[in-house]
Amino acid sequence: MFNYKIVLIGDFGTGKTSLIRRYVDNSFSEEYISSIGVSISKKSLIANINEQKYDSTMMIWDIEGQTDFKPILTHYLNGAKGFVIVADLTREKTIESIKGHIELCQKTIPNLPICIAFNKSDLNHDEIEIENYKNIDSNIVGIFRTSAKDDNCVKELFELLNNEIVKRLVQ
Amino acid sequence: MITGLILPIICKKYNISCILFSKDYKIVEFTDNLKDFVSDTKKLFVDGDIRDSLWELVGFEEKLQELYNGKKNYLHIPMLLKKDVFYDINIETCKTEKNEKLFIAMFTRQSNLSMSYLNIIQKVNHENLKYEYEKENIENSQNYYNLINQKLISFHINQKGIITEVNKACLSFFGLEKSIMIGKHFSNFFFSREVKVSSTEVSNILRATNLNGIDVFFHTDIIPVKSEKNSSQNIIICQDITYLKKIESELEYAVNHDSLTGLPNRLMLRKRIEECILKSKDTKESFALCFIDLNKFKSVNDEYGHHVGDMLLKHIGEVLSSIIREGDIIARIGGDEFVILFDHIESTQYLDLTLKRIDSISKKNPLYYSEDLIIPLTFSLGVSIYPNDGEDIESLLNHADEKMYKEKKERV
Numbered sequence: 242m243f244n245y246k247i248v249l250i251g252d253f254g255t256g257k258t259s260l261i262r263r264y265v266d267n268s269f270s271e272e273y274i275s276s277i278g279v280s281i282s283k284k285s286l287i288a289n290i291n292e293q294k295y296d297s298t299m300m301i302w303d304i305e306g307q308t309d310f311k312p313i314l315t316h317y318l319n320g321a322k323g324f325v326i327v328a329d330l331t332r333e334k335t336i337e338s339i340k341g342h343i344e345l346c347q348k349t350i351p352n353l354p355i356c357i358a359f360n361k362s363d364l365n366h367d368e369i370e371i372e373n374y375k376n377i378d379s380n381i382v383g384i385f386r387t388s389a390k391d392d393n394c395v396k397e398l399f400e401l402l403n404n405e406i407v408k409r410l411v412q
Numbered sequence: 413m414i415t416g417l418i419l420p421i422i423c424k425k426y427n428i429s430c431i432l433f434s435k436d437y438k439i440v441e442f443t444d445n446l447k448d449f450v451s452d453t454k455k456l457f458v459d460g461d462i463r464d465s466l467w468e469l470v471g472f473e474e475k476l477q478e479l480y481n482g483k484k485n486y487l488h489i490p491m492l493l494k495k496d497v498f499y500d501i502n503i504e505t506c507k508t509e510k511n512e513k514l515f516i517a518m519f520t521r522q523s524n525l526s527m528s529y530l531n532i533i534q535k536v537n538h539e540n541l542k543y544e545y546e547k548e549n550i551e552n553s554q555n556y557y558n559l560i561n562q563k564l565i566s567f568h569i570n571q572k573g574i575i576t577e578v579n580k581a582c583l584s585f586f587g588l589e590k591s592i593m594i595g596k597h598f599s600n601f602f603f604s605r606e607v608k609v610s611s612t613e614v615s616n617i618l619r620a621t622n623l624n625g626i627d628v629f630f631h632t633d634i635i636p637v638k639s640e641k642n643s644s645q646n647i648i649i650c651q652d653i654t655y656l657k658k659i660e661s662e663l664e665y666a667v668n669h670d671s672l673t674g675l676p677n678r679l680m681l682r683k684r685i686e687e688c689i690l691k692s693k694d695t696k697e698s699f700a701l702c703f704i705d706l707n708k709f710k711s712v713n714d715e716y717g718h719h720v721g722d723m724l725l726k727h728i729g730e731v732l733s734s735i736i737r738e739g740d741i742i743a744r745i746g747g748d749e750f751v752i753l754f755d756h757i758e759s760t761q762y763l764d765l766t767l768k769r770i771d772s773i774s775k776k777n778p779l780y781y782s783e784d785l786i787i788p789l790t791f792s793l794g795v796s797i798y799p800n801d802g803e804d805i806e807s808l809l810n811h812a813d814e815k816m817y818k819e820k821k822e823r824v
Contacts, residue, residue: 244463246471254541275537277530278491278498281467283451300470305491308537316490320471332544 243297243410247402248318250342251327252335253306256360259389260327261303264399269390276305279317286400288407295407299399307338318349323406325398327358330366330386343378354382354405356398362386363393426723427521432506432514433462435480437469440514449494449519466517468492468501476515480505486718491522498522498530504717518719529662536655565630565650573597576645587623598648602630618650629657670744672722673729681743684753685805692798695756700763702752703794703812704732704770705820709748712787720781727779728789735770751812757797767793792820 249257258276262268265282280303288295304317318324324346329335336359343355355378359371371384383401385394429449431442439460449466450456456465463470468489478484487503503517522530565585568577578593586593586601593601602618618630630650637645668680676684688699706728713721725748732742732750739755752770757763774789781787794816802808 244470253537254544273538273541275534275541276493277534278493280493283467298470300467306537308540311533314490316488319475320473322471334544 243295243407244300245297245322245406245410246300246302246320247323247325247406248302248304248321249325249327250304250313250318250346251306252329252332252338253308254332255306255327255329255335256387256389257306257325257327258303260325260358260360260387260395260398261301263389263392263395265301267392269392271390276303279304284399286403288404290404290408290411295411297403297407299403301399307342313342313345315345315349318346321350321353322410323354323356323402325356325358325402327360329361330359330369331361331364333367336369339374340377343381347378347380352380354402354409355380356383356385356402357381358385358387358394358398360387360389363388363391426726429519431462431466431517431519433517434512434514437462437473439465446519448497449499451494462517469517476503479503480513480515498527502719504719532658532662536659539655565652567593567598567648569598569646569648571644573599575601582650585620585622585628602650617653620650627654628652629654673726673744675729675733675750676741676743678743678745681741681745681751681753682805684741685808688753688755689798689804692756697756698797698799700754700757700795700797701808701812702754702767702770703796703809703816704750704752705792705816706748706750707790707792707820716781716785720785720787723781724779724787727777731774731777731789732770735766735773751809760797763795763797767795792816794819 249261251257253275254273258274258280259269261282262270265284282301282303284299284301286297286299288297302317302321304313305311307313326339326342326346328339339357346353346355357371357374359369371386374384375381382405383398385398387394387398389395429443429446431446432440434440439456439458439462441458442456447453447456451467452465469476472487472489475484475487479487485504487501489501489503492499492501499522500520501517502520503515505513506516507513563581564579565582566579567575567582570576575593575596575598578590583590583593602620604618616632618632619627620630621627629652631653633649633651635647635649637647668676668683670677685701691697692699706724709721709724712724725744728748728750729742729744732752736742736752737755741753741755743751743753745751754763754766770791770793774791778789779787794812794814796802796808796811796815798808801811
């Protein structure tokens with residue numbers, strides 16, 4: 242049994258809390274309530290590594306998003322085993338921030354697996370080649386176009402990250 | 413055991429919940445009010461693994477071991493949210509009567525002041541997100557400029573400040589008909605920051621109350637134009653800056669106050685002394701500064717840890733605040749240094765009596781941190797009186813500081 246912590250990082254309003262609510266409670270709300278501080282959710286998972294099953298518990302840290310006035314507190318990243326970087330497909334500024342968020346993760350705890358969620362894929366947005374973002378950092382293990390509203394690729398993202406983390410813990 | 417470490421009265425006063433756990437994360441004891449912070453209370457029991465009930469600690473194993481081995485003095489996890497309660501966790505180590513070393517985690521709820529600040533931040537974020545979406549949606553639209561006109565309030569005034577034209581945004585803001593606004597002086601609807609508006613000039617910051625009774629601040633741009641009959645007019649364009657005003661007032665508060673005690677800080681104190689000097693020059697009244705330094709504060713921090721030190725400073729702030737009069741201020745200007753500014757003093761006898769009161773009330777109000785830890789308040793004081801001991805801020809502060817150090821030396 243592996244218990245570990247992951248942190249969702251991104252600009253404010255990218256849908257970090259909605260992704261977690263969709264994944265943990267299978268719920269969604271259109272109302273935007275800006276997160277302050279941290280709330281922690283828990284999800285039990287099974288990782289399949291080389292045809293062997295491993296139970297794990299993922300503690301998901303939902304931290305407040307970065308704004309022009311407030312950077313992300315590195316305090317909150319301590320002790321994590323993986324990161325999810327969240328951007329809003331409809332707001333270019335949040336996509337431009339991805340690189341900075343990854344640099345922050347690497348600076349705080351290097352070489353942890355990172356997934357990128359290009360969220361709000363249900364809304365109209367400019368077409369972008371998300372696969373190009375894989376070149377930003379060698380620790381990026383998965384890139385997804387997600388929608389917390391339509392439940393698109395949310396489970397896949399967290400399960401991929403879980404598999405990658407457990408694989409590293411087993412080793 | 414917890415009651416021996418921290419008194420329930422302190423826990424209640426500062427909204428603290430506690431839990432003791434061992435090096436291998438086994439729960440030893442916890443306070444009843446800890447249940448507010450636990451998602452699954454069934455997993456909270458003595459000998460259970462603390463990480464099963466308090467998920468915050470998963471991932472912190474390495475940091476906790478550093479703490480246990482004395483490489484760190486404390487572990488602080490700020491601004492956690494559970495069950496609509498915002499709280500901080502402070503973890504330190506402590507020793508039991510049997511000399512066993514344990515962790516003590518203290519859960520402190522955020523104050524109402526912090527919560528109102530957070531609500532403002534949430535609203536600002538909400539507004540900014542709305543603004544960003546609107547910007548993205550309309551930038552490429554053909555109706556771009558029309559939409560701007562619908563959002564931006566504008567009106568025309570003549571040389572006498574009489575409104576000659578208003579746009580739709582302005583009418584819907586006030587919920588008024590055009591005929592009601594035209595022909596009236598603009599100051600019937602908009603107020604300047606300084607309240608007084610001259611008949612023809614428009615202040616750059618205006619305030620107006622919308623149809624829902626909410627005050628909104630505007631930054632105004634004034635564009636002079638010549639009308640057909642060659643008389644000059646001004647077009648006033650108003651941009652809503654309410655959220656900036658809110659941020660400004662929050663920042664102003666943060667700049668002028670000490671975050672731990674909530675008392676005014678050095679900057680605020682200096683401003684108030686300057687005001688007192690100006691006032692005293694007119695009224696010829698005296699005012700006084702009293703420098704207060706807590707004796708042996710460093711040893712409290714060294715011996716009992718920073719949490720006790722912080723509680724002591726907060727306690728001192730509360731005790732001293734209860735002594736001073738309305739109009740006086742108590743400021744924290746450094747580690748354990750406080751200054752009281754007595755706005756005006758009738759006589760030196762009055763000042764002597766007040767200082768004696770500080771001494772006696774402080775003696776009666778030690779910090780009851782725990783059953784075994786009661787910290788008495790003893791101060792060294794130094795006073796300076798305007799204008800006898802100095803006519804400017806520096807000389808007044810220096811004089812009081814020197815007198816305080818002299819007293820401190822004598823006491824030592």
